[in-house]
Amino acid sequence: MAVSDATFQEKTTWLYGVVSVVTGVTYFAIVGARARGVPAAEVEWVWPMVWCMIGCLVAMIVGSLAIYLASPRAGRKADQRDREIERYGNYSGQAFGTFAMLAALILTMTGATHFWIANTIFLGCFISGFLGSLVRIVVYRIGFQR
């Protein structure tokens, strides 16, 4: 089945996967370039992170709306299969979010700078979101058995 023939839920999963990769890669490319040869505490990371988060959110909302309007009415509503796949994707991705929180906690305990703590959390959220989308896409494409 071609992606163009997919349900609204599957198309938005593709959208979220692509947007999360673009957001994560863009942010780490910007901050990585700024961090070259500069102490971590002096790297300007707050506004790139804020703008990337806003951009990600706007892209997801606008993209979802566009997909919704372009989708046939019958394929817009999530059914049992969509809900199960979404749950499975969330379950698969959430482990990285937990690891990131744990790592951030350890960094805080050891007195690391805000730069490392914030970026660890951001990286965890980015991997968690991307992995969750990836798992959902794979399951949509090759099948889902309970």
Added chain:
Amino acid sequence: MTRPTRVTNSIRALRFAHGEMTQAELADRVGVTRQTIIAIEQGKYSPTLEMAFQIARVFGVPLDEVFQYPGGADQQGGKRW
């Protein structure tokens, strides 16, 4: 996740036997998307028991005329450990 199911189904044959019912019509009557019916027909998704009964009800046949679980008598009743 992607372990192939041993459950087979006769949905495609039943659709054709019922006035060449389309996947979209069946999906509409069961209350799912057409893509879910496609996934079930292709064995890529095992429906819930409730959805399986709903599909059987649309065709007016018992559940085991829609879904089959092949295997010998020694394999009946669940996994062998």
